[in-house]
């Protein structure tokens with residue numbers, strides 16, 4: 046019996062929208078079950094947004110960020126085109142060229158946009174950034190920023206979260222003189238405690254980046270700099286605003302879908318309309334996950350399972366958040382809730398040595414950790430956290446990288462260790478790709494997607510490959 050493939054329209058061709066299309070292609074390579082149309086507002090097509098700061102510091106070119114093109118029959122990509130309205134009753138999407146698309150299932154992957162603070166001088170009346178001001182969310186921002194900065198010239202970064210810290214480090218690598226302003230009491234307020242932030246700030250100071258915590262910016266003066274609430278003016282040719290992002294929910298809200306902070310979805314990634322789904326930064330699931338790419342990738346896989354029918358019982362149950370700071374010379378990762386209530390904590394504060402570690406344990410399980418300058422224990426603790434495995438009795442030895450987890454053989458199995466967190470690729474998966482003939486980093490990346498996220502695992506993947514290629518036992522990834 047022949048049947049027409051169902052038409053899935055995807056709005057948003059960013060990292061998660063592109064991954065969803067790829068996951069569909071893996072499950073339905075001949076396009077028997079689904080016909081897919083993707084509408085993406087960015088003219089460049091999908092790219093690795095996570096690595097934008099590597100373009101800022103000149104290590105990568107724009108072209109290096111391009112995501113591999115998905116090849117599949119019955120796929121239509123409309124880049125540089127925006128969806129302007131959804132009509133859930135008629136099941137249509139209106140586009141900015143006046144055309145419209147009918148859908149059987151609609152996937153919203155509209156991501157998030159940078160928030161520009163309501164500060165005098167920061168924006169023009171239309172809400173766009175004023176002269177000398179830019180966010181860092183897309184390639185257009187990146188180009189704008191590169192045109193504004195010059196070696197030796199002053200730049201101010203507004204916002205001391207992960208993104209602001211990465212931007213500040215990348216700018217300092219271009220030779221710019223960087224001041225970073227954070228309005229709350231310490232850096233990376235959501236992932237670190239105050240002591241860890243103090244140690245991190247020491248690293249930034251040593252890199253020549255001046256951090257101003259607990260300072261409110263009151264005015265951007267083009268050509269001069271940023272005025273703070275204590276009256277000081279920080280000189281700046283450019284102001285980079287990294288003060289948070291807001292999920293893009295307008296289309297969903299105007300169509301009458303349930304929207305709170307983001308578009309509300311259930312475990313099937315379905316919104317309040319059964320034919321409309323949302324994934325990635327625009328989606329709000331009770332188990333969290335917005336703002337990081339790995340949960341979005343997991344959502345993309347679950348939704349592809351459901352819409353292709355490959356796994357009708359697949360469900361997304363929430364994220365286990367892990368944040369790694371991508372700043373040259375600084376090894377920092379934070380898992381879960383380092384300050385979880387009712388947790389027992391062990392802390393090592395070696396401010397002089399620029400190292401800090403904190404482990405929070407509840408019911409013998411890791412509920413949170415901060416590891417600054419402890420890459421070995423970060424790998425072990427990350428594994429315990431990912432698998433929900435029991436922690437060893439000697440917590441301090443674990444923190445210092447000296448204790449092997451006293452877990453069951455299966456749980457302690459190094460093969461189960463996630464090497465690439467962004468794409469959830471284990472060492473066992475890498476080894477099976479290698480056994481199938483993938484002998485180079487690029488071949489392994491094509492087979493498993495490892496190294497194609499934040500790139501933090503590249504060193505480990507190369508080490509594994511070189512040991513396998515040389516017939517040596519492979520090292521456990523650090």
Ligand SMILES: Cc1cc2nc3c(=O)[nH]c(=O)nc-3n(C[C@H](O)[C@H](O)[C@H](O)COP(=O)(O)OP(=O)(O)OC[C@H]3O[C@@H](n4cnc5c(N)ncnc54)[C@H](O)[C@@H]3O)c2cc1C
Nearest residue numbers: 057059060061085086095127128155156325326336337338
């Ligand atoms: C500099 C930087 C560094 C980051 N580093 C990390 C990191 O190390 N680790 C991590 O996990 N995450 C990181 N992130 C966050 C990560 O990039 C996001 O979580 C991820 O991109 C979310 O993917 P998404 O597809 O949901 O949204 P996006 O990547 O934002 O894509 C959404 C797309 O939808 C398009 N769109 C929106 N509305 C419409 C419309 N109406 N019509 C058509 N198209 C539309 C947008 O133009 C955009 O292309 C970083 C982000 C930035 C900016």
